[in-house]
Amino acid sequence: MCGYSGPLFLVGSPRSGTKLLRDLLNRHSGINLCNPETHFIPYLFQKHGGDPKRFDANLDRLFADFDRMPFQLYSRTMGKSVMNRTDFEQLRSARTWNDAFEIILRFYSADGNRVKGLWGDKTPSYVLEMDLLKEIFPTARFLHIIRDPRDVVVSAKKAWGHNALRVARKWVRDMKAARQSACSLGKDYLSVYYENLLIDSETELRRISEFVEQPFEEVMMTLAVPSENLGNAKGKRKIDRGNFGKYRQVLTPGLQKRVEEIVYDVIDTTPYELEYAERHKPLSPTMLTYLNIADGVKTVAHLLRRRGVVDGTRVMVGRRIQKKRNSH
Structure with missing residues (x-):
C-alpha cells in the first residue's frame, strides 16, 4: 500500500463524468471513494463545528442532523448499511473534524466498509467548496474533471430537462471557482479532461494514479457495473470512447452560439474551441x-x-x- 491515504475529493460540474471516474477509480484495490455522494460535509461542519482541528460536537444533535440528510435515504435505497446512533459512538475517538468525517465516509465505502485504502468522496458541487474542505481536511487532494460545456448542456437536458443556458452559466461558475481554488491548492489539485479520459483512458488513469500515489491497475480500465443510469452512457459497462461532440447533432447553430457566448470568457483556458461565438454575452x-x-x-x-x-x-x-x- 502506498503512502497517501486520503481524502480524495472528485469534483466538477454535474454531467461532466464524475460518476464514471469515481467508478473507475473504485475498481482499484487501494482506492475506496464513498458512494453515494455526501453533500453534507460543509453543512454539518459549519453548524456543529467551527474549529476544524477540534471535534467536540454533541453526538446526539450531530446524528439527528446527519440522519435527515438525503445521503441516508440514498444509501438505504441502494441497499447499503447505514449508520445509526449507536454506530455514531465511533466518532468519540475523533480528535478533529477530519477524523470524524473519515469514520463516516469509510463506513459508507463502496465495497462494504473496507477500512484500508485511500478514502474520499465524489460530490460534484464541492468544486465550489474546495477552500473550505482544505481547511477541514489538511491533507486533502482534489481531482477536477472538466467536460466540454456544450456536451454538458446536452447531457443535462437529456437527464433532467434542464435549460441549456442555465447549465452553461453554472459551468462558468464552477470553472471560475475551481480556477481560484487551484491557485492555493497547488500540487494538491489535478484537472482531467473528460474527453482525454475517453480517448486515452490508460494515460489519464496512470496520471491520476501517480497523483494519488497508487500503482496503476489494469482493472481500472473497465466497470464492474454500468456507471450511468441517465444520459448516453446509460447501462454501459465499458468506457464509451465516442461519447463526446454530441452537441453538434443536438444543438441548433443558434443555441450553440448562445451557449458559447455565455462560456466565452472561461473556455479560453481549456482545449475547447469556439465554433460560432465572437464575444462574451452573459445571461x-x-x-x-x-x-x-x-x-x-x-x-x-x-x-x-x-x-x-x-x-x-x-x-x-x-x-x-x-x-x-x-x-x-
Missing part, C-alpha cells in the same frame, strides 16, 4: 432568475416522479437544509 440577472425557477420546477417533478411524494419531499427538504451555509 441577464432577470433571465437567470427565471431559468433558476423553471429548472427548479423540473427538478421537483423529476424527484417526485423517481422517488415518490414522501421520499421526494424528504430529498428536497434535505437539499434546502444542506444549502444553508455560513459565509466562509
